[in-house]
Amino acid sequence: MLLDDKVAVVTGAGPGLGRTLARLLSEEGARVVVAARTAATVERTAAEVPGTLAVPADVTRIEDVRRLAGTVIDRLGRVDVLVNAAFPGSHRRNVLDMSDGDLEAWRAAVETGGYGTLLACRFIAPHMVAQRSGSIVNLTSMSSRKGYAGRSDYAAGKAAAHLLSHCLADELGPYGVRVNCVAPGWIAGDVLDDWMRTRAAAEGVPFEEILARDVSAMALRRVATEEDVARAVLYLASDHARAVTGATIDVNGGQLFT
Template sequence: MTDNGGAIALPGLAGRRVAITAGAGGIGLAIARLLAAQGARLAICDVDPDALDTAAAELGAEVALLADVADERPVEVFFRETAARLGGLDALVNNAGIAGPTAGVEEIDLDSWQRCLDVGLTGQFLCTRAAVPMLRAAGGGAIVNMSSAAGRFGYAFRTPYAAAKWGVIGFTQSLAKELGPDDIRVNAILPGIVEGPRIDGVIAARAAQTGVSVEAMRAEYVGRVSLRRMTPPEDVAAMAAFLISDAGRNLSGQSFPVDGNLESL
């Protein structure tokens, strides 16, 4: 069985109410597009107003608000509006994160370190704290937390990012135990080298840090993947949709790499 776009129709997604942070670009937008195609009802937030307007129009999102997930007040407003307009919540995708600085640990200033953790880890806490009462009221649901391959390998010269993503794994496993009795499933996705402007910037920064060409650094990154290719954001979206759907109803507390078998970072 397929939907109108030709994708496999996953059970239970039609009508499911899903909140997605950083849902107007990159992986978040890919997730939102797939869920919309499957008939889900969407609430998205982002920090880019132009991208948010464009995505909301494309997706038909019922909620589309500017919100920095590291800021408690906008997060509260986003989930209050989600409750009002969607009538509740069935799933949360904690997708927001930033790359953080590329530098040796002795060169990283405290503000840069803190900002990376605030968005990538504390933001997940703030959004989950707001969403859990809504998920309980719905009789259960799913939370998908975006980690990274850096959350299992570590990442030299990217210590704030790696620390945040390792923290997401601990947060995920702890929540799965805590929320399981409420029939709330919590899993993490660990994307690898995902195609798009963000990885282009990461590769350029890493090349500058280590004194090699951008082309050589790109080849080095791809060479660490067993399948010798980057991962399209749509592949990460497919995993998120599966975990939110009824097909993933017995998956919780797990970390799922989507990376072509990335061997190292």
Template sequence: MTDDVTKDRASGLRLPGLRGRRVVVTAGAGGIGLAIARVLYEQGARLAICDVSAEALRTASAELGDCLAMQADVSDDAQVSAFFDAVSAELGGLDALVNNAGIAGPTAKVEDITPEDWRRCVDICLTGQFLCARQAVPMIKAAGGGAMVNMGSAASKHGYVHRSPYSAAKFGVIGLTQSLAKELGPGNIRVNAVLPGIVEGPRMEGVIRDRAAAQGISYEEMEANYLRNISLRRMVSQQDVAMSVAFLISDAGATLSGQSLGVDGNIEAL
């Protein structure tokens, strides 16, 4: 399903409780993060986004009503702390966190993966979610409760050949999500994970290209292999993922916590 079709389907949808809600979206200046930020902005949320690209932040902020947009690498504790200090000053508090930042990591056999590449992937995809959560949670508690959505992956449920750092980190996201849901639930903070599948766009094209090269087959063969393992036989769109995140943050998801929602057309294997 294309983004245009999904947008048409969602254009009249108004999710309850999002207007005025203060939300942080990490890596919110491009890709899935920007799609999430757009949906939340259209629903009336007040946004703060971070990203590593200053140029992308300027463009995204202008599109999102000149929202707070700040450079920050989520794997860097000092940068994360500075960003949330700015969020507190600008928004006066926080109601929800979308832990979206992540990277694809290396595509290689385990013996060919460098420790540096392993650490970088895990630091961004998993440790970054912890660093943001530890800053966001006191602010959400002070607001009387709220929501957190952690970005997992279909690789949170399936082993992924030649993508061991990424899959290991994304399995960790589910553990983090379920642990925080139990810890924070009594304080009225809901914590869920969204697990996108094969998402249309440049990042997935790069993954397919690299994995095809690692296995010595063509791009077209590898793409066909991916689609063959999806029950619906199609990729999902960034907008599909964004609407699922918005639902979980909204009052429509008020009793959902500790869940891992697959937005993937039912991936049977990776």
């Protein structure tokens, strides 16, 4: 197994991609620690991925992340992989249409994507430095390279994590710690389907027409799945990528070439 006897921490390990990441890392032999803002969320993930350790933690709070790092070391003795996948739900709103509440939500999104990723690295990476090995994988997005109307919160938060990864790769490389990104595009699931149905209703066309139009813009003619994204993370987390740092793997079906 690719991660046999390694310890992996996944932030943002709630429903969807975070849970899929935890499951795949566990199946590949890792002892997995899952973290999310609310106890109920992270405990559900742990219940679905047997053998995992659940630690409620808000990645934008220094004391929460410091406690997360300490708990991992106290309970498991080391940390080999950190996957930063935390990001709040994003709603579509053009900047000039934002209310005061929207502006606060924008700030929270960017804090989670940028500052939250920074804090997790700040308190977990020192243990990797001490053991002279480790892999950090930050979940960014196709939107970290190309902005879209109404998605400035998502784009700015993910872009912050993207460039932070480059800085950390340079800082931590001399200690044998690798830092990379996986940048998903659209991911198949209910959220994407709901958005396509909204667009279909607005245009007065069937859902299937919107889906076919969008998929036709992808070189592979299919939408990536959570499993596709998780397997890219697995590669970067494993020793198969031992000479890879500062890199980004795009998982978007060929929707955007970089």
